[in-house]
Amino acid sequence: MGEHTITAEWHEIPADADPASVTGSVSGGAYLVYRCDCGAPLDDRTAAQLHAMEHDKCSACLGSASEQPTPGFRRPCTACAGTGSRGHELVWQAAHAEAEQVITLGLVRRVTRGLPETFSLSQAADEVRALLAVPAGRLPVGPRVRDLLLRLEKDGEIILASAPDELLHGTDVVLYRDPLWRRLSG
Ligand SMILES: [Zn+2]
Numbered sequence: 001m002g003e004h005t006i007t008a009e010w011h012e013i014p015a016d017a018d019p020a021s022v023t024g025s026v027s028g029g030a031y032l033v034y035r036c037d038c039g040a041p042l043d044d045r046t047a048a049q050l051h052a053m054e055h056d057k058c059s060a061c062l063g064s065a066s067e068q069p070t071p072g073f074r075r076p077c078t079a080c081a082g083t084g085s086r087g088h089e090l091v092w093q094a095a096h097a098e099a100e101q102v103i104t105l106g107l108v109r110r111v112t113r114g115l116p117e118t119f120s121l122s123q124a125a126d127e128v129r130a131l132l133a134v135p136a137g138r139l140p141v142g143p144r145v146r147d148l149l150l151r152l153e154k155d156g157e158i159i160l161a162s163a164p165d166e167l168l169h170g171t172d173v174v175l176y177r178d179p180l181w182r183r184l185s186g
């Protein structure tokens, strides 16, 4: 039986492979292969997700609590807040929806105007958290604030002032841990 531990491993695509035969997530020359310790056949990501949900595991990380967006790089799963549980995933989904309701573009714009001209994502998120009196870990404030800052950036109100911390796979995946933005107006 086992614990239904599902593993996803990057496998190199053989140079002579027929591209049509490669299913699942592909990144560069690698693709993901899914396996459960109970031996259930998991042909692709959809099958792996259904199997995970049947056993109360997060459908994003399949219960592993971490995600591997690209070969050789792991981070805590953002869907279930790094717990691997389906229950947490559902609670966190509701929390994401709530964060979208309460953290508006206008609120974030107002907050950035009260910050130094150059400010970090964490400064803006802390300010929003304080303003709404949300305890840390209750709402996904950081991800929501980041999305809205990216919108302000697109609208030309702020510009990104920091270089990425990591470039993975050339420039396919760019990582910013705590990016800095600079205000252009107001
Ligand atoms: Zn299983």
Ligand SMILES: [Zn+2]
Pocket (backbone or CB within 6 Å): 058, 059, 060, 061, 062, 063, 065, 066, 077, 078, 079, 080, 081, 082, 083, 084, 085, 089
């Ligand atoms: Zn997860």
